[in-house]
Amino acid sequence: MTLKPAVRIHRRIAEIGKAAWSACAGEGNPFVAYDFLDICEESGCATDRTGWAPHHLSVEDEAGEIGAVMPLYLKSHSQGEYVFDWSWADAYERAGGRYYPKLQCAAPFSPVTGPRLLVRPDIDPDEGRQMLLGGALTVAEKLGASGLHVTFPEKPDWDFLTRAGLLARQDQQYHWSNAGYATFDDFLAALSSGRRKTIRRERRDAQAGIEIVGLTGAELTEEHWDAFFAFYMDTGARKWGSPYLNRRFFSLLGERMADRVLLVMARREGQWIAGALNLIGDDCLYGRNWGALEERPFLHFELCYYQAIEHAIRLGLGRVEAGAQGQHKIARGYLPSPVYSAHWIADPMLREPVARYLDQERANVQGEMDYLAEEFSPFRQG
Numbered sequence: 177m178t179l180k181p182a183v184r185i186h187r188r189i190a191e192i193g194k195a196a197w198s199a200c201a202g203e204g205n206p207f208v209a210y211d212f213l214d215i216c217e218e219s220g221c222a223t224d225r226t227g228w229a230p231h232h233l234s235v236e237d238e239a240g241e242i243g244a245v246m247p248l249y250l251k252s253h254s255q256g257e258y259v260f261d262w263s264w265a266d267a268y269e270r271a272g273g274r275y276y277p278k279l280q281c282a283a284p285f286s287p288v289t290g291p292r293l294l295v296r297p298d299i300d301p302d303e304g305r306q307m308l309l310g311g312a313l314t315v316a317e318k319l320g321a322s323g324l325h326v327t328f329p330e331k332p333d334w335d336f337l338t339r340a341g342l343l344a345r346q347d348q349q350y351h352w353s354n355a356g357y358a359t360f361d362d363f364l365a366a367l368s369s370g371r372r373k374t375i376r377r378e379r380r381d382a383q384a385g386i387e388i389v390g391l392t393g394a395e396l397t398e399e400h401w402d403a404f405f406a407f408y409m410d411t412g413a414r415k416w417g418s419p420y421l422n423r424r425f426f427s428l429l430g431e432r433m434a435d436r437v438l439l440v441m442a443r444r445e446g447q448w449i450a451g452a453l454n455l456i457g458d459d460c461l462y463g464r465n466w467g468a469l470e471e472r473p474f475l476h477f478e479l480c481y482y483q484a485i486e487h488a489i490r491l492g493l494g495r496v497e498a499g500a501q502g503q504h505k506i507a508r509g510y511l512p513s514p515v516y517s518a519h520w521i522a523d524p525m526l527r528e529p530v531a532r533y534l535d536q537e538r539a540n541v542q543g544e545m546d547y548l549a550e551e552f553s554p555f556r557q558g
Contacts, residue, residue, distance in 0.1 A: 177237045177298050179244065183311030186232045189213050189247075196234070196242040197294075204458035205290035207283035211432045212455075213247055219425040222284040227252040231279070231315060235307045237299065244295045244304035248312060250319060251280045256420045258287035258500045259327040259345065259517045268322070268526045279316045281326040285420045287349070287500040288462050289515055292329040293336070305336050313520060323521040337518035343531050344518060346538045348545050350505035351513040352485055352496040360486050363509065371507065371554035375482070382478035386449070390487055391439045392456075400439060401426040403448035407467025421465075440483045442468075442475065452479040454487070461488045463498040481508045506552045512545040 186192050189210065197210040206212055216222035217230060229250040237243040253276065254261055265275035281292050295304030316324045326337055338344040357363045364372045391400055405423050429437060438454040438461065450468035454461050466480050484496045498510055506512070519534075521527035 177239070177243065177296075179235045179237055179299060179303060179307050181307070182235070183307060183314070184234050184236075185315060186234060187230055188217060189230060189232055190217075192232060192234055192242060192245060197245055200242065200245045200294040200296045201291070202294075205288075206433065206436045206455040206457055206462070207286045207288045208247060208290050208292070208294065209433075209436075212283070212429075215425060215428040215432060216284045219422055219428055221421055221425050222249065227255070228280075228284055231319075233308055233311050233315070235304065235311070237296075242296075243299045244293070244308055246281055246293060246308040246312060247283065248315070249280045249282065249284065250277050250321065252276050255418075256285040257282060257325075257327055259325070259347070261325070261519075264526065264530055267529075268523070271525070273322070273523060273526060275322045277319065277321050279312060279319070279321045279324045281312065281324065282328065286464065287328060287515075288464075288497060289328045289330055292326050292333050301332075302336065305333070306340075309337065309340055316520070316522065322523065322526070323519060325517065325519050327517040329516055329518065331516065334516040334518055342518040342520045343527070343534055344538065345516065345534050346541050347515050347517075348512045348541055349500060349515050350498060350502055350510035352481075352488070352498070352508075352510045354488060354494050357489050360482070360489060363485060363489070366556060367509065367554045368556050375508065378474040378477055379482055382472065382474040386442050386444045386472075386475075388440065388442050388479070388483065390483065391441060392437055393434050396430045396434050396437060396439060398427065398430075400441060400448075400451075401430055403441070404439060404451045404453065404467070407448075407451050407469060408453075408465050409467070410469060411465075411467035438487055440479050440487075442479060444470070450475055450479060452483065454484060456491065456493075459494040461491070461493050461496045463496065477508060481505065481510065485509065503548065503552075506548060507554050509554055511553060512548050514541075514545065 194210040201208045222228035231248045231250050233246040233248055234242045235244040268275045293305040293308045295301050312324050405426055409419055436456050440452045441448055442450040449470045452466040453464045461484055463480055463484050488496050
């Protein structure tokens with residue numbers, strides 16, 4: 177099946193519809209699933225008002241059915257992206273340019289690798305990608321956007337985009353890989369003796385006097401979301417100043433994606449005190465948000481890292497992605513892993529210095545990853 181040489185813009189993902197979007201996106205990655213993106217819009221989190229104006233693209237096949245789609249937003253700021261370009265914006269605007277608006281191909285508020293150029297399986301993938309990229313660049317030019325930024329794409333999309341001439345950027349996160357472990361103790365057995373002892377002590381201290389539960393599906397209630405939202409707002413206000421997600425987002429997530437949610441909650445004397453939100457993919461557990469109303473030693477490690485590993489093993493998942501940043505994750509079994517982005521910048525006066533910067537940055541990131549994995553891995557050597 178081939179595609180028609182025309183791209184449409186949709187100001188709501190609902191204009192495309194769940195069946196058509198899912199036929200292109202699949203169900204493996206929850207952050208490009210129709211429900212997640214629609215929840216971001218329906219809750220008011222990703223809208224024109226918040227600076228995430230949807231401009232999703234679609235391409236039809238010769239039969240008039242949608243054969244490729246792209247999650248795309250016109251941005252008036254750089255918040256909620258986790259691929260930092262504020263220095264680019266500042267330099268460009270000090271030189272007299274206008275960095276915003278820009279186009280962003282992304283899963284909003286989610287530093288999670290996934291497909292970005294979404295092509296139906298019976299369509300040639302490069303044909304679909306080419307149509308979507310060409311459409312996005314045309315939209316950028318028509319809207320006067322300073323550039324197009326594709327953040328956290330999977331490697332095949334990144335390779336295609338960089339071959340097409342977009343600037344290549346690489347960063348790192350810390351991911352846990354399941355080497356066929358049947359239990360958490362199997363994972364511990366793969367670590368050095370010192371790390372095993374430390375993790376056991378951290379878990380013992382974190383769990384002292386509290387109950388930890390993992391909730392999914394029909395187990396999730398509005399009581400849990402009320403408690404978790406309080407944790408999220410407290411942590412978000414301290415870290416970012418203005419949390420991205422509102423209370424309605426979490427209710428909709430529970431209504432429409434409960435089977436993809438794992439909410440790990442801690443309770444002391446009948447009161448919820450902390451929680452960690454994860455989404456379940458086809459082979460990955462994605463850690464997203466965390467918060468706590470009490471300071472307890474190692475509770476963050478327990479809820480976000482160790483519980484995630486336990487549940488990933490139980491669910492037979494291949495890895496855990498625990499979010500952005502945090503070299504402390506290495507000691508808990510989460511090793512450096514590459515993440516990618518690709519950038520088209522309209523003005524050569526900005527594009528050329530950014531390209532030179534990214535060349536050096538990629539080399540530095542790869543060198544740091546190699547060093548961290550070699551020098552600080554908690555796993556037994558030999």
